[in-house]
Amino acid sequence: MTTARVPQLDSLFAALADPTRRAIIERLLATGELSVGDVAAPFAISGPAITRHLQVLERAGLIERRIERQWRFVRVRADALVPVESWVSRQRRHWTEALDRLEALAAAQTPRRKKS
Amino acid sequence: MSDGELNETTLRLERLIPLPPEILFALWTEPAQLLRWWAPDGYEPSVELLETRPGGRWRTTLRRSDGSMLATSGVYRVVEPPRHLVFTWAWEDQSGARGHETEVVVSCEPAPGGTRLVLAQRRFESKQARDNHTIGWSASFDRLADIAG
Numbered sequence: 092m093t094t095a096r097v098p099q100l101d102s103l104f105a106a107l108a109d110p111t112r113r114a115i116i117e118r119l120l121a122t123g124e125l126s127v128g129d130v131a132a133p134f135a136i137s138g139p140a141i142t143r144h145l146q147v148l149e150r151a152g153l154i155e156r157r158i159e160r161q162w163r164f165v166r167v168r169a170d171a172l173v174p175v176e177s178w179v180s181r182q183r184r185h186w187t188e189a190l191d192r193l194e195a196l197a198a199a200q201t202p203r204r205k206k207s
Numbered sequence: 208m209s210d211g212e213l214n215e216t217t218l219r220l221e222r223l224i225p226l227p228p229e230i231l232f233a234l235w236t237e238p239a240q241l242l243r244w245w246a247p248d249g250y251e252p253s254v255e256l257l258e259t260r261p262g263g264r265w266r267t268t269l270r271r272s273d274g275s276m277l278a279t280s281g282v283y284r285v286v287e288p289p290r291h292l293v294f295t296w297a298w299e300d301q302s303g304a305r306g307h308e309t310e311v312v313v314s315c316e317p318a319p320g321g322t323r324l325v326l327a328q329r330r331f332e333s334k335q336a337r338d339n340h341t342i343g344w345s346a347s348f349d350r351l352a353d354i355a356g
């Protein structure tokens with residue numbers, strides 16, 4: 092892990108810590124590009140609140156905007172979740188291997204019962 | 208994304224460990240015991256802090272033969288022998304700066320043949336969860352107990 096990666100990863104995770112923002116990302120992943128109005132539609136929160144969530148997601152590098160005439164569109168950046176995914180797989184590998192060692196240690200110090 | 212939706216819990220691992228909960232819990236909470244399994248091959252582990260009480264700190268390092276070091280550290284939030292252990296978790300970089308912090312819940316439930324160990328790690332640590340961790344984590348324990356039971 093390089094020092095440059097840590098703040099990026101932290102802002103990604105901080106952006107994704109909020110359930111509404113996670114729901115926005117999931118919706119964008121499922122649908123591709125949406126207008127800002129369509130992003131807001133399923134949520135029972137104000138337009139300004141949606142705008143703030145989108146700003147946080149954009150600053151974290153998770154989404155990008157496109158403006159076409161009077162419409163504003165947002166979509167998930169193609170490689171946005173790569174750091175999250177590699178962090179997750181690193182953790183999974185770390186704990187899987189640690190529990191393998193714990194299990195092997197436990198098995199070695201337990202009198203073995205032979206199976207017929 | 209490849210590993211499914213963006214839910215709170217990234218990781219949930221479950222093992223049947225052929226030891227009673229008390230002995231298994233000690234393997235997590237006593238330095239000499241932890242050292243027996245903490246390090247991958249090729250790493251020399253060291254326990255610098257293991258203050259196993261709520262609010263106590265922990266820090267471990269893994270040193271490779273080339274001198275490079277990996278450190279992990281955090282704070283204990285729940286220490287209830289021999290069933291529940293909750294601690295924060297972060298990797299440190301070479302300068303000692305802590306990376307993304309998450310929370311790890313270790314649950315040990317007696318089971319036929321030993322102890323069912325459930326390890327859950329949350330990927331997102333919201334500020335609110337940090338502030339309200341007592342309430343949040345009792346709910347998690349209920350869920351874990353349901354799963355383990």
